Amino acid sequence: MNAVTKDIVENHSCWTLNETPVLNDDEFCLWQNLMEQRTGISLSVDRKSFLTSNLLIRMHELGLTQLDDYYKLFVSNSNAGIIEWEVLVDRLTVHETRFFRDKGALELVGKNYLTSKTGIIGNQNSIQIWSVGCATGEEPYSIAIVLDYFMRINNIDGYLGVFASDISGTAIAKGYMGVYHRNRLSNLPIEYLKEYFIPIDLDHYKIVDSIRNRICFSKLNLMNMNNACIADMDIIYCQNVLIYFKREKRIKILDQLVSRLKPGGLLVLGPGEITSWQNSLVKQVSENNVLAFRRLEENKYNG
Numbered sequence: 001m002n003a004v005t006k007d008i009v010e011n012h013s014c015w016t017l018n019e020t021p022v023l024n025d026d027e028f029c030l031w032q033n034l035m036e037q038r039t040g041i042s043l044s045v046d047r048k049s050f051l052t053s054n055l056l057i058r059m060h061e062l063g064l065t066q067l068d069d070y071y072k073l074f075v076s077n078s079n080a081g082i083i084e085w086e087v088l089v090d091r092l093t094v095h096e097t098r099f100f101r102d103k104g105a106l107e108l109v110g111k112n113y114l115t116s117k118t119g120i121i122g123n124q125n126s127i128q129i130w131s132v133g134c135a136t137g138e139e140p141y142s143i144a145i146v147l148d149y150f151m152r153i154n155n156i157d158g159y160l161g162v163f164a165s166d167i168s169g170t171a172i173a174k175g176y177m178g179v180y181h182r183n184r185l186s187n188l189p190i191e192y193l194k195e196y197f198i199p200i201d202l203d204h205y206k207i208v209d210s211i212r213n214r215i216c217f218s219k220l221n222l223m224n225m226n227n228a229c230i231a232d233m234d235i236i237y238c239q240n241v242l243i244y245f246k247r248e249k250r251i252k253i254l255d256q257l258v259s260r261l262k263p264g265g266l267l268v269l270g271p272g273e274i275t276s277w278q279n280s281l282v283k284q285v286s287e288n289n290v291l292a293f294r295r296l297e298e299n300k301y302n303g
């Protein structure tokens with residue numbers, strides 16, 4: 001029993017040690033399948049105690065003592081069921097992120113990709129980026145900052161728009177606020193901090209509106225991507241998301257992302273997130289420590 005479960009059991013009168021519902025193998029399988037069906041996330045057996053504590057905490061909040069009752073509520077099509085789905089998904093998904101998490105990838109996007117002869121800036125003046133699994137916003141803000149800074153110092157006049165999506169409504173709401181504790185900004189180059197953040201109290205900074213207004217935060221489950229009208233992206237960033245999915249789901253998601261890229265567009269993944277994946281529409285970009293694929297120009301695959 002982990003510390004949280006122990007605390008619930010010992011400090012609250014509704015459960016005693018003997019009554020504590022612990023998931024047996026069948027119950028774990030039931031929840032595991034449900035999560036995988038709905039989110040694509042595959043919960044391994046070593047996450048059983050994590051799932052158990054989260055279920056217990058939530059049941060305790062609702063005053064429920066039987067797992068069966070919670071399961072029935074969860075799968076019901078009622079408003080309460082929908083709320084439970086939101087709450088649990090939010091608690092079971094990992095939102096770990098930080099500003100400038102993958103400097104190599106940002107460098108590829110900001111310098112090499114934009115300045116190269118075949119880069120997207122040239123005969124177009126708008127850049128559309130999609131941050132897939134954006135968590136609390138650090139990733140889409142980092143991309144927007146790098147591109148905005150780069151465009152400004154190079155006198156490139158263009159429009160920059162970032163679509164930032166995640167399955168977690170709570171994470172998206174934090175991203176939309178654009179307020180971060182100073183500790184979370186320690187990774188940020190000082191010139192970016194000065195230019196793009198405003199202190200709002202002793203401990204917190206807010207991202208400037210000129211960047212914040214360029215990000216469109218939206219809740220989107222990657223399992224429902226078919227219903228989302230997203231297309232013609234110049235850059236798609238999908239880092240540290242695929243690791244939670246089984247290989248066949250990763251491949252399906254990647255193929256769907258490629259179909260949303262413009263010819264010449266760039267798909268950026270986290271290092272090592274997929275191996276031996278091939279899609280005839282893209283070619284891997286050779287860049288040390290960065291995993292990225294470029295969509296071929298139309299005439300290269302139309303024959």
Ligand SMILES: C[S@@+](CC[C@H](N)C(=O)[O-])C[C@H]1O[C@@H](n2cnc3c(N)ncnc32)[C@H](O)[C@@H]1O
Binds near residue numbers: 038093
């Ligand atoms: C570890 S964070 C990565 C954040 C950011 N991309 C980064 O690299 O710093 C993974 C994010 O993927 C989101 N996620 C997990 N499953 C998802 C799904 N089925 N649809 C959309 N987002 C999902 C989680 O909510 C979480 O915010």
